[in-house]
Amino acid sequence: MKNATDSQFRQRIAQVSARLMVQEGIEDYHLAKCKAATQLGVPNTRNLPSNSEIQAEILIYQRLFKSDTQPQLVQELRETAIQAMQLFKAFSPRLTGSVLLGTATPHSDINLHLFAHSPEEVALFLVDNRIPYELTDRKFRITASREINKTVNYPCYYFVAGDHNVALTVFNIDDIRWSPLSPTDGKPMKRADLPAVEKLLQANWIT
CATH class of the missing domain: 3.30.460 (Beta Polymerase; domain 2)
Incomplete structure (x- = not known):
């Protein structure tokens, strides 16, 4: 159960990181991860997503919310x-x-x-x-x-x-x-x- 929870939280950090990179123009993956973790109340977590995971979430975010532009x-x-x-x-x-x-x-x-x-x-x-x-x-x-x-x-x-x-x-x-x-x-x-x-x-x- 813990592994499933960790995976879900890791995905949540990736999703918030992706949103920050799209909305705020952040280009540094590490900076986006740190800001996302802070927003989610876990600034010191080591359970951070990979850059590839964030890139995948950026594509999803843009298809969901930016498909018209x-x-x-x-x-x-x-x-x-x-x-x-x-x-x-x-x-x-x-x-x-x-x-x-x-x-x-x-x-x-x-x-x-x-x-x-x-x-x-x-x-x-x-x-x-x-x-x-x-x-x-x-x-x-x-x-x-x-x-x-x-x-x-x-x-x-x-x-x-x-x-x-x-x-x-x-x-x-x-x-x-x-x-x-x-x-x-x-x-x-x-x-x-x-x-x-x-x-x-x-x-x-x-x-």
């Missing part, structure tokens, strides 16, 4: 993503994250991975095209060997395209052959090139 939102974000990918086509852009997966919220960034010999190439391109940007960095887990993963910082250029934020993470030119590990399930992140995103848009398909 979610397809249009994802369509709009993917249209903007395509425009950005066309602009940065010299850097072999790949779409990743919630816009690709169809779980984006109004708070979501459009996440593109670019590939260049140096980050300065992207910065110069932005300047030449008179695109104001903010430079920061993003942490990704990568597979250093068969048994070891490590966290690496990559430069990320933020700019605004219409009503949406675009995040350009710049990888080395040779890094196109592999993908960082997903924070959701620890597997290589899903990435899509321009033709694949255009196909998604034409099909109006949400994964």
Whole structure:
């Protein structure tokens, strides 16, 4: 009986975490879990759901409560993503994250991975095209060997395209052959090139 109760409570934390991530735009799974546990009156519990469990609840939440707006939102974000990918086509852009997966919220960034010999190439391109940007960095887990993963910082250029934020993470030119590990399930992140995103848009398909 205890195992069943623990499982139900774990699911409840996942459901509240999912709602917080959708409604408040929280992107950090751990932060969402902590806030959910606090709201449920168990801030110190160790019975926390996995990121994959929360992702599954996000899909359920959006289908139940956002079915009238979610397809249009994802369509709009993917249209903007395509425009950005066309602009940065010299850097072999790949779409990743919630816009690709169809779980984006109004708070979501459009996440593109670019590939260049140096980050300065992207910065110069932005300047030449008179695109104001903010430079920061993003942490990704990568597979250093068969048994070891490590966290690496990559430069990320933020700019605004219409009503949406675009995040350009710049990888080395040779890094196109592999993908960082997903924070959701620890597997290589899903990435899509321009033709694949255009196909998604034409099909109006949400994964």
